[in-house]
Amino acid sequence: MTTSLKNNKSSSERLKSSLKTRLLILSMFIMLIGLSIQCASIQQPTGGPKDSIPPKILQESPTNFSKSFTEKKILITFDEYVKLANQQKEFSVTPDMGTAPQFKVKKKNLEITLPDSLEKNTTYSIYFGKGLVDYNAGNALVNYAYVFATGDKIDSLSISGNVKSAITKEVLKEVKVLLIPISQDSIFGKKKANIFTTTDTAGNYKLNNLREGTYRIYALQEKNNDRIYNAPDEEIGFLKDSIVLGQDLTNINLEIFKAIPKKFRTQEKKFEKNGSVLLIFNRRVDKPKLHILNDEVNNKDKIVRFSKSSDSATLFLPNLKIDSLKLVLTENEKPLDTILVRKGNVKIEQVIDPQFTPNNGKVDRINHLQVSAFTPIKNIDKAKLKFKEDSLVRTNYQLAVDTNDANIYHIRYNWKKDKKYQIEFTEGAITGYFGEQNKEKKFDLTYDDSENYGDLTFDFTDLDSNTTYLVELINEKKDKIYRIDKITSNNASVAYKQFPGGKYTIRVIRDDNDNGIWDTGDVEKKTFPEPVVYLNKVFTIRANWEQKDSFSISALKKE
The missing domain is CATH 2.60.40 (Immunoglobulin-like)
Structure with missing residues (x-):
């Protein structure tokens, strides 16, 4: 029996030892797998200075700028792992290959598979923009291009220029510039332009590797990224005459505008x-x-x-x-x-809601207080207005309709410093033409004694005779018009009397058809928008100042 116990104990120890050995081997195996996975994965380096160096090209096969190109694939090798970023936006191929090439990254290699639709005797350029970046830090290899020719020479001519807005004159980024051979100009607005580029943040563009020939050039700010001018809200720019390309051309500048839609809707x-x-x-x-x-x-x-x-x-x-x-x-x-x-299920409530100008609770002795409404005003009953000065009711104020706009009323008073005013429109004080009335509304205000008003006068020179110009006083951002004046060669002065203090600039439009507005162009008729010029200066109107200036608008002279 003792022998049997000893044997059982020995067997148990051997079993434990065997299990320990197996567990040790399994643990080592798991560690080895973990290490191999860690070694195989691409890790972000820890510590040290931040990586800011873009990938470098070690080899291109076939070599860049190859002639008589017949390969189906291009292999580009870098000095580090790379990836593609925002490929659809950043990558472009010109001229269009018909079928897009396929891009595939394998560790440090970029493989480009070309379609079978390449044209003979054609120079192709593959532009990568900012779309090739290193794997870890995302540093971009900017503006790299791979160029090859299916013929025996590389086309090397270029066209460069700038794109601006026709109305604001601001430079525009991400505008497509399209180049179409004159023999194919009928595709404009119907098919994609094969030769194209995109403006940079400064509005500049450059079309490279072009062959000699005659072209039409267009700038297109599009919505659907199809390189076709086919939507009414897209903006277009063009040159009236074709381009004859025999040498590099610079300063081919374009201005884009939103044209009148072909079909009214x-x-x-x-x-x-x-x-x-x-x-x-x-x-x-x-x-x-x-x-x-x-x-x-x-x-x-x-x-x-x-x-x-x-x-x-x-x-x-x-x-x-x-x-x-x-x-x-x-x-x-x-x-x-x-x-x-x-009409549908709209619940209608016909109420007149009076609006006040200024609406900041400050009033002055020049503009006083304006009352208007979205709904046409038939009458304001002064008897239903309560005008208070420091809680005392006053009746010696003026209420008068504007001489130019019957929907504006003016309330004038000898406003005083350190006084508080309240104007109450009791219910029914304002009536519309179809029985509309206002609900009770109160407006509190004080007198603005800063007298922040000044005078500004401009004299304009170099005007064409028998031509009308529109002078627009606008803000610095060019998105708000304060006043529009018409001038001619016989009356070329504009005065802004007692105008609120602030910063302004001037835009002048040559109103060719004398209709009082800026008219846009038509790409089909090859007509341009009415010309616009800005006085490249910001004017500051200061309190109680009188300023006078003279400007030439010779840039708007007719050719």
Whole structure:
């Protein structure tokens, strides 16, 4: 029995020893697998200075700028692991290969598989932009290009220039510049342009590796990235004449604009909650009129308000107990569009909401206080206004309608420093043409005694005779117009009297058709927008200052 126990104990120890050995071997095996995985993966280095060096090219096969190219694949080897970044945006091939090449990264190699659709005797350029980056830090190899020719020579001519906005004159980035051989110009607006590039952040572009020939050049700010001018909200620029390319060309500058859509369309039509009807058009309408076809009463008494640019309209109606409105829009007395507007389930509340200018609670003795409303105002009843000065009711203020706009009323008073004012419009103080009224509304204000107003006068020289110009006073950002004045060679001075202090600049438009607005161009008719020039200076109007300046606008002279 003792022998049996000893044998069992020995067997148990051997079993434990065997299990320990197996566990040790398994642990070592797992460690080896972990180490191999760690070695095989690409790790971000830890510590030390930040990597800022882009990948370097060690080898190109076939070599860059190869001639008589017949290979199906291109292999580019780098000094470190690389990856592709934002390939769709950054990569481009010109001229277009018909079928896009395939790009595949294998560790430190980029393999490019070419399609079978390459043309004979053609120089191809593959541009990578900022799309080739190192694997860890994302440092880009900027503006690398691989160039090859299927013929016996590399085309080497170039065209460069700049792209700006025709109206703001600001340089524009990421605008496509398209080059089309004159023999293929009929594809414009129908098919992709094969030769193209994109402007950089400074609005500059360069088309490289071009062959001799005659071309048309266009700049396109597009929405759908198809290199086809085919959407009404895309902006286009062009040169009136073709380009004859026999040597490198520089300063081929283009200005883009949004053209008048080929087909008129009412973009939006709806009943608003205030009872008005809103219509938005896809272009300006010349001498517009609206007629209601299915309601004689509404047609007779309606009020129509077109925007200053005549690309939208608002209708106010006496009778809103209708389900729909059928309208005809005319341009120059000719029918342009028939519009059906359904009322739907809009809950209408016809209330006049008075608005005040200025709206910052400050008033001065020059502009005083303006009262207006979106809804047409028929009358403001002074008896239903409460005008208080330090809680004391005053009646010796003036209430008068504007001489140019019947929807604006002026409240004038001998405003005093250190006084608090309140104007209360009691319910029904303002009435509209179709029974609309205001709800009670109070407006608190104080007198602005800073007298932050000055005078500014401009005299313009070098004007063409028998030509009208529009002088626009605008803000520094060029997105707000404060005032528009017309000038001619016989009356070329503009004065801004008692104008609010601030920074302004001037834009001058040559109004060739004398219609009081800036007119855009037409790429099909090869007509350009009306020319614009900015006075490259910001003017500061200071309190109680009088300034006078003279400027030449010879840049707008007709050729």
